[in-house]
Amino acid sequence: MKKNYVGGKIFAALTYVFLYAPIVVLIVFSFNSTKSRTIWSGFTLNWYKELFNDSLIMSSLQTTITVSVIASVAAAVIGTFAAIGFFNMKKNWRSPLLLVNNIPVVNADIITGVSLSLLFVSVGAMLHFELGFGTLLIAHISFDIPYVILSVMPKLYQLDRNLFEAAQDLGCTWFQTIYKAIIPEIMPGIINGLLIAFTMSVDDFVISYFTAGSSVQTLSMTIYAMTRRRISPKINAISTLLFAVVLILLVIVNVRESRQYKAEIKKDKVLKGVLE
Amino acid sequence: MSKGKIFSGAFSAVGGFFDRFRRQSFAYPYVLWMALFVVIPIILIAVYAFTSSSGGFTLDNFSGMIDYAPVFVRSIWLAFVATVACILIGYPVALTISRMSPKNQRILIMLIMLPMWINFLLRTYAWMSLLENTGLINRFLASIGIFDLINSLHAGDLAYTPITHFQLINTDGAVVLGMVYNYLPFMILPIQSVIVKIDPFVIEAAQDLGANSRKVFRKIILPLSLSGVISGITMVFVPAVSTFVISKLLSNGTVMLLGDLIEMQFTGAAYNPHLGSAISLIMMVIVVICMSVMNKFGEGEEQAVVI
Numbered sequence: 001m002k003k004n005y006v007g008g009k010i011f012a013a014l015t016y017v018f019l020y021a022p023i024v025v026l027i028v029f030s031f032n033s034t035k036s037r038t039i040w041s042g043f044t045l046n047w048y049k050e051l052f053n054d055s056l057i058m059s060s061l062q063t064t065i066t067v068s069v070i071a072s073v074a075a076a077v078i079g080t081f082a083a084i085g086f087f088n089m090k091k092n093w094r095s096p097l098l099l100v101n102n103i104p105v106v107n108a109d110i111i112t113g114v115s116l117s118l119l120f121v122s123v124g125a126m127l128h129f130e131l132g133f134g135t136l137l138i139a140h141i142s143f144d145i146p147y148v149i150l151s152v153m154p155k156l157y158q159l160d161r162n163l164f165e166a167a168q169d170l171g172c173t174w175f176q177t178i179y180k181a182i183i184p185e186i187m188p189g190i191i192n193g194l195l196i197a198f199t200m201s202v203d204d205f206v207i208s209y210f211t212a213g214s215s216v217q218t219l220s221m222t223i224y225a226m227t228r229r230r231i232s233p234k235i236n237a238i239s240t241l242l243f244a245v246v247l248i249l250l251v252i253v254n255v256r257e258s259r260q261y262k263a264e265i266k267k268d269k270v271l272k273g274v275l276e
Numbered sequence: 277m278s279k280g281k282i283f284s285g286a287f288s289a290v291g292g293f294f295d296r297f298r299r300q301s302f303a304y305p306y307v308l309w310m311a312l313f314v315v316i317p318i319i320l321i322a323v324y325a326f327t328s329s330s331g332g333f334t335l336d337n338f339s340g341m342i343d344y345a346p347v348f349v350r351s352i353w354l355a356f357v358a359t360v361a362c363i364l365i366g367y368p369v370a371l372t373i374s375r376m377s378p379k380n381q382r383i384l385i386m387l388i389m390l391p392m393w394i395n396f397l398l399r400t401y402a403w404m405s406l407l408e409n410t411g412l413i414n415r416f417l418a419s420i421g422i423f424d425l426i427n428s429l430h431a432g433d434l435a436y437t438p439i440t441h442f443q444l445i446n447t448d449g450a451v452v453l454g455m456v457y458n459y460l461p462f463m464i465l466p467i468q469s470v471i472v473k474i475d476p477f478v479i480e481a482a483q484d485l486g487a488n489s490r491k492v493f494r495k496i497i498l499p500l501s502l503s504g505v506i507s508g509i510t511m512v513f514v515p516a517v518s519t520f521v522i523s524k525l526l527s528n529g530t531v532m533l534l535g536d537l538i539e540m541q542f543t544g545a546a547y548n549p550h551l552g553s554a555i556s557l558i559m560m561v562i563v564v565i566c567m568s569v570m571n572k573f574g575e576g577e578e579q580a581v582v583i
Contacts, residue, residue: 005372005375008368008371008372008375009372011368011369011372012368012369012372012373012384015365015369015460016387018457019387019388019391019457019460019461020391021406022399022402022403022406022457023391023394023399023402025402025405025406025412026398026401026402026405029405037404037405038405038408038410038411038412038415078305078306078309079306081302081303081305081306082302082303082305082306082307083303084299084302084303085299085300085301085302085303085304085306086300086303087299088296088299088300088302089300089303093300097303097307097310100310100314100315101310103314103318104314106510106514106567107514107560107563108514108515108517108518108535108559108560108563109515109518110518110519110520110535110538110539110556111318111321111518111556111559111560112317114321114538114542114552114553114556115317115318115320115321115556116313116317117542118317118320118321118324118549118553119312119313119316119317119320121549122320138313139313142309142313142314145306145309174298174299178299178302199393203393203395203396205395205396205397205521206520206521209543210542210543219395220395220397223395223397223398223401224397224521227397227401227404227525228524235398235401238398239394239395239398239401239402242394242395242398243394246390246393246394247390250386250390250393254382254386
């Protein structure tokens with residue numbers, strides 16, 4: 001009873017065109033020799049050259065990378081410990097805490113950003129500091145941690161409950177239990193959470209916009225300012241480069257994963273053979 | 277605790293209690309963090325909403341809100357339209373993807389996610405060059421003679437001024453389009469992930485019992501995929517109702533949304549965090565109401581889908 005579902009496929013194909021057409025246009029016009037973003041007048045790489053010579057763009061790129069790396073690593077550490085802590089709590093403590101943990105995930109970005117800026121501005125008035133790199137970093141860590149917890153918690157539930165006891169029976173202190181038995185088992189969850197947190201940080205505009213103040217700019221903030229001011233094909237050039245980076249990363253990750261997947265299938269087969 | 281450990285358990289019960297206590301203390305730094313950077317900021321919003329700039333209690337921030345009723349209505353309406361459009365486009369696409377072979381599914385899902393990895397400012401900016409009056413869409417329509425055709429229809433009408441383009445950008449439609457374009461993946465992904473999990477034997481059983489494909493869809497696939505639709509709705513509606521970037525870029529300020537209103541109160545010349553907080557508070561209430569209604573529909577089946 002296999003059907004072909006031609007209509008559905010055509011509709012899906014059109015949706016993919018809808019998703020990619022603007023991006024293709026963006027990329028094509030990054031090579032356009034005039035400033036126009038609609039009339040093609042010849043091939044050039046000038047916009048890329050200008051991009052790398054633009055000190056504002058380069059410094060904001062650096063800010064974005066610095067913030068994202070520090071925030072995602074910090075979030076991975078705090079989040080992993082927090083997840084282990086939550087996991088060992090009684091349910092009537094854990095549930096409300098996880099609910100609070102989910103607030104930044106489900107809340108609108110603008111409210112997270114605005115509420116943090118209220119906090120930073122009012123505390124800053126008392127302690128004499130201003131919005132800047134520090135507040136930006138705290139904001140990023142704050143909205144990164146929930147994603148780490150959400151990807152580590154399921155891994156903890158998959159753990160064999162006896163693992164704790166087995167490790168302790170074998171003489172591990174409580175710290176060794178965590179470090180030698182638990183962490184390695186939940187590592188895929190931690191890495192996954194770290195990657196999600198990193199991409200969230202790189203992609204964020206709204207929360208940064210409200211918490212960074214006027215002294216620092218992330219790449220998103222610079223792009224926003226550029227789109228508000230005037231047309232510059234440098235924006236197209238950034239898009240193209242980012243798209244290329246993402247594409248390459250995704251391909252690498254996928255090739256690696258499918259290799260792992262194949263290796264696992266092989267392992268399973270071998271194990272089955274041994275057991276039989 | 278395993279049965280064999282009951283005896284030794286009696287000895288280690290005290291130690292076990294401390295271990296558990298110790299392990300749960302791992303969460304304390306983050307609990308403190310949440311208190312400082314999640315709970316207190318939200319309390320601050322409430323405090324600011326009910327105070328004036330001199331610090332006293334006031335309801336003025338809310339009573340002045342009636343002037344902004346059209347903005348509330350427009351925001352909710354446009355977000356609603358965008359959400360419905362996302363369902364109408366996203367559901368068939370998710371269904372089609374889930375009918376492919378696992379390998380193709382992987383590729384197609386990756387292709388849905390890929391645009392999401394590009395900064396959403398850039399994705400929205402891309403639409404500016406398509407929708408402008410001299411943009412690619414209008415240029416294309418002109419090149420195939422659409423405007424000449426329309427103008428020739430009005431040939432005898434003296435009051436008629438010939439058109440050279442359709443007004444696409446700076447309209448409600450452009451803002452909705454921007455929302456659909458940006459948030460469509462949030463609808464497709466949860467629906468697809470739910471449909472894939474439907475047990476194929478259930479579908480086969482229905483077919484064996486004489487259900488045609490339409491009935492299978494209506495009686496099995498649709499009800500079982502509803503939880504995906506519901507998480508999709510919240511994932512589209514919440515960012516759509518609170519956006520200010522899409523309306524800024526695609527309407528240049530002509531279409532004012534709740535997000536724009538809040539943003540104006542916290543940045544720029546009209547700095548008024550008290551009014552901004554009051555609007556934010558109402559928006560949070562709207563979002564919470566929408567989500568709890570949605571959760572009722574989902575009968576608690578809704579799950580956090582993290583991409």
